[in-house]
Amino acid sequence: MSTAPLIAPSILSADFARLADEVAAIRGADWVHVDVMDAHFVPNLTLGLPVVKSLLAATDIPLDCHLMIENPDRWAVGYAEAGAYNVTVHAEAVKDPRAVARDLRAAGAKAGLSLKPGTALDPWLEVLRDYDTLLIMSVEPGFGGQKFMPEVLDKVRTARRLVDTGHLKVVIEIDGGINDETIHQAAEAGVHCFVAGSAVYDTEDPAQAIAALRATATEHQPH
Numbered sequence: 307m308s309t310a311p312l313i314a315p316s317i318l319s320a321d322f323a324r325l326a327d328e329v330a331a332i333r334g335a336d337w338v339h340v341d342v343m344d345a346h347f348v349p350n351l352t353l354g355l356p357v358v359k360s361l362l363a364a365t366d367i368p369l370d371c372h373l374m375i376e377n378p379d380r381w382a383v384g385y386a387e388a389g390a391y392n393v394t395v396h397a398e399a400v401k402d403p404r405a406v407a408r409d410l411r412a413a414g415a416k417a418g419l420s421l422k423p424g425t426a427l428d429p430w431l432e433v434l435r436d437y438d439t440l441l442i443m444s445v446e447p448g449f450g451g452q453k454f455m456p457e458v459l460d461k462v463r464t465a466r467r468l469v470d471t472g473h474l475k476v477v478i479e480i481d482g483g484i485n486d487e488t489i490h491q492a493a494e495a496g497v498h499c500f501v502a503g504s505a506v507y508d509t510e511d512p513a514q515a516i517a518a519l520r521a522t523a524t525e526h527q528p529h
C-alpha cells in the first residue's frame with residue numbers, strides 16, 4: 307500500500323451557497339470527504355444522495371461519502387451506485403456489516419467502516435477484513451470545528467501495526483480536529499488519510515492549506 311498521505315477536505319455545509327464555495331476550493335485534494343448527516347444518528351442534518359450526485363458532476367476528485375446516518379444498510383449502496391469512490395458506514399449503526407461491504411464492493415466502491423471515539427477497535431477486527439477503509443473519528447461526529455481527541459490514536463497505532471504486518475488491508479483515515487497543530491500526531495501514529503474541514507475552508511487559500519497539511523503529514527510519516 308502506498309504510504310503517501312492522502313488529504314481529504316470534508317464538505318459539511320447544508321448552506322448551498324457555501325457548498326459551492328467549498329467545491330470550488332478543493333484544488334489539490336486527493337479525496338473529497340462528504341459528511342452525510344441525518345439528524346438522527348448525529349444531531350445535525352447536512353445533505354443526502356441527490357446532492358452527492360450533483361457533487362459527482364461538479365468534481366473529478368474521488369468522493370469519500372461518510373454516512374453518519376441510521377440504517378446505513380438501506381442507503382449505503384445507492385452512494386456506490388451513483389459513483390462514490392468510497393462509502394463509509396458507522397459500526398454503531400450498521401446491522402449487517404459484511405453484507406454492506408459486499409454490496410458496496412459489488413457496486414464498484416471501496417467499503418469503509420467508521421468508529422466513534424468511544425468505540426473499541428478489537429471487536430471489529432474480524433469484520434474489517436471485508437473492508438477497504440477504517441475511519442477513526444477524532445471528535446464526536448456531528449459538527450466541524452471541534453477539538454481533536456488524541457486518545458483515539460491508540461486505535462490508529464494498533465490498526466497501523468496490523469496493516470504493516472499484513473494482518474489487515476485498510477486505508478486508515480482520521481476525521482475531526484485535524485489542522486496544522488494536530489496532523490503531525492496523527493501522521494506519526496500511522497494515519498494514511500487525513501480529513502480536514504475548518505483547517506481548509508476557514509483559510510484565505512484552501513489549496514495552500516491542503517498542500518501545507520500534506521507536507522506536514524509527509525514529514526511525520528512513521529518509518
Ligand SMILES: O=C(CO)[C@@H](O)[C@H](O)COP(=O)(O)O
Pocket residue numbers: 316318339341372445446447448449450451452481482483484501502503504505
Ligand atoms: O464528520 C465530521 C464531524 O462529524 C468532520 O468531517 C468534520 O466536518 C471535520 O471538520 P473539522 O473538525 O476538520 O473542522
